[in-house]
Amino acid sequence: MSRPRDDRADGTGNPVRSGSAARHTDDPAVGPARHLGSTRGMPGWLKIGTGIISILLVGVLAFGAYWAVRLQGNISKAALGAGSDKTEAAVNDSNDRMQILILGSDSRDGKNSQYGTSDDATGYGHSDVMMLMDISADNKRVSVVSFPRDLLVDTPKCTDQKTKKQFPAQQDVMINAAMTEAGIGCAVDTVNKLTGLEIDHFMMADFNAVKELSKTVGGVEVCISDAVYDPDSRLRLPKGTSKVQGEQALAFLRARHAFADGGDLGRIKAQQGFLSSLTRKMKSDGTLSNPVKMLEIADVVTKNLTIDEGLASIPTLLTVGNRLKNIDVGKVAFVAVPTVPAVSDPNRLQVAEPAASQLFAAMRKDIDLTDPTAPPSPSASASPAASASAAPTPSETAPAYDKSLQPVTVANGSGTPARAQEIMKVLTGSGFTQISQFAAAPVAATAVYYGEGFAEVAADVASELGIPAKQVLPAGVVGVQVYVGSDPAGGTKGGTPGAEAPVELPDDIVNQTAGDVVCQQANPTLITR
Structure with missing residues (x-):
């Protein structure tokens, strides 16, 4: 596992750019945004697939x-x-x-x-x-x-x-x-x-x-x-x-x-x-x-x-x-x-989170995008790759990092202010002290996002909160972000770690x-x- 870096600043915004997506998630999505900037450089000679x-x-x-x-x-x-x-x-x-x-x-x-x-x-x-x-x-x-x-x-x-x-x-x-x-x-x-x-x-x-x-x-x-x-x-x-x-x-x-x-x-x-x-x-x-x-x-x-x-x-x-x-x-x-306009260059695009990760997760689960409630194909089964790249497991021994130095943000999309306070109390009690929070867009399912080098930290945070491993995702955040949803499963030790959150897609994804x-x-x- 990658050893987390200790010199990162707190991240207080929504995930802005996803890295390689984890294999499983059930996080809800927001609709894709329009690209507002005009492209630059060499004309893009487009041709059909x-x-x-x-x-x-x-x-x-x-x-x-x-x-x-x-x-x-x-x-x-x-x-x-x-x-x-x-x-x-x-x-x-x-x-x-x-x-x-x-x-x-x-x-x-x-x-x-x-x-x-x-x-x-x-x-x-x-x-x-x-x-x-x-x-x-x-x-x-x-x-x-x-x-x-x-x-x-x-x-x-x-x-x-x-x-x-x-x-x-x-x-x-x-x-x-x-x-x-x-x-x-x-x-x-x-x-x-x-x-x-x-x-x-x-x-x-x-x-x-x-x-x-x-x-x-x-x-x-x-x-x-x-x-x-x-x-x-x-x-x-x-x-x-x-x-x-x-x-x-x-x-x-x-x-x-x-x-x-x-x-x-x-x-x-x-x-x-x-x-x-x-x-x-x-x-x-x-x-x-x-x-x-x-x-x-x-x-x-x-x-x-x-x-x-x-x-x-x-x-x-x-x-x-x-x-x-x-x-x-x-x-x-x-x-x-x-997508949304890129933070680094508004004339370019970056994936919109959590919508992109949720789309990729639905594809990995073989969900019918025209009817997300339909069951997967009868002969479809979990691929070896899905198992091989599942979300990281929490440390069984003392973590190889200092919890007090890890940046963790709580994005509260549950609609209940007290929920964020409950999450922060659990994390502080377990040793994570560099915690901040902000109100986020409403979502249905709780997920944990992590930036490069923070996979082990994210796994431990999810374990402390009872969030299923399949809802732990890489993304373009700094440190770890707990995106709290309205779901009863996950988010506290009293949740049901093995529970399946529903697959939801934006109404206009197709x-x-x-x-x-x-x-x-x-x-x-x-x-x-």
Whole structure:
């Protein structure tokens, strides 16, 4: 265990930035905030996570030996990770729960050179689109979680699997730069660190994939509230519904400023709306049952796709695709990671706590995001990784730190002022004397958050208060923070340590499902008449 540092100042605010999330929690959430600042620096050439659709496309192929060889030859491969320890066995592609990280590359090589020079995409490039697709074990639902490109995260130590060059861990790095130095595997390891999940596969597409796919399916319908023109992406659309394909489809997906307030969250919702419309079109047009059309689409997609070695075979893609072809569009949920403007830079984003940790916990528990009250998939089970990375256990002997020097804050979200005093009395009596308190937003479940180096302290604090270990979470706090909820379990020695707090999600955590027809809000500053 990490030895806590004794020279930290008291932290008196809500958790501001999460590190690698713990595997279990039931803390309540607040709704995700809008990104109020405008992004800076190199234009973000956005492109869709075509990998999501590519799985659907190959799901019902009936191709001969020629097409099998041709499609297999199209595929490019890369390593899944960048040196992180893997705790889970390989998934069964047919019936295990599966997470696939979908990336969009900003490479300017070859067919993509018209969108900039190679200087615009250093190293392995940036992943300006990042979505985590989570397929349930029973093949009845899919969650697609988007990570804003401007989200500041901590990256782990990564090793380039081609050159074996090592790169140190970094703090407060934009998530779209995670793959720049050590490749796609470092982006995978970064998302694992942030969410507490262990991603099974990845798929990365480039600019050309979006253009060719949209043309092959005959265009995709999109909707916007007002006529708009974005000079950066050259997207020009009239008010209402339009069909986009080719360059116009790419412009819609890479537009930096056309939607909402011109930030990442509006852009993400537009991307999700495009994916939803494409999914509906393919199902309603009978594309998935048309072998000729499917072969044409599969050929286009695989030419512009890089996937991990475990997924890089046509039979494997066929197996995974068959899992998705019959999913109800109403059970394909599109979500954005809850964020707020970053404290260190208001033009960037950081995860919003406790909402982000609660979302990641729900994902680790295989919760249906469209219906959190529904039971997990029947065949789903706790993963080895979940057990391996469970919250730290309290010290059985004298702690290797001085309790009187540890900063502990009590954030009272119970709505009862006396509750905070009760908590502080228990902690003071056990030797924790550097304690402060403040009133916090109401929450349902009590949780203990801890900053880097304070895992052991947090475990002991939770033990003193009778808070379940699964409600002890890493976060961007200084020291330890006890976020007191209104739940009867936890918070005092008289609580029930083993009790399960209910899983709660913000009402608006799901932006839309694939069955929803959504009209995007135009950025008022770019509306044309």
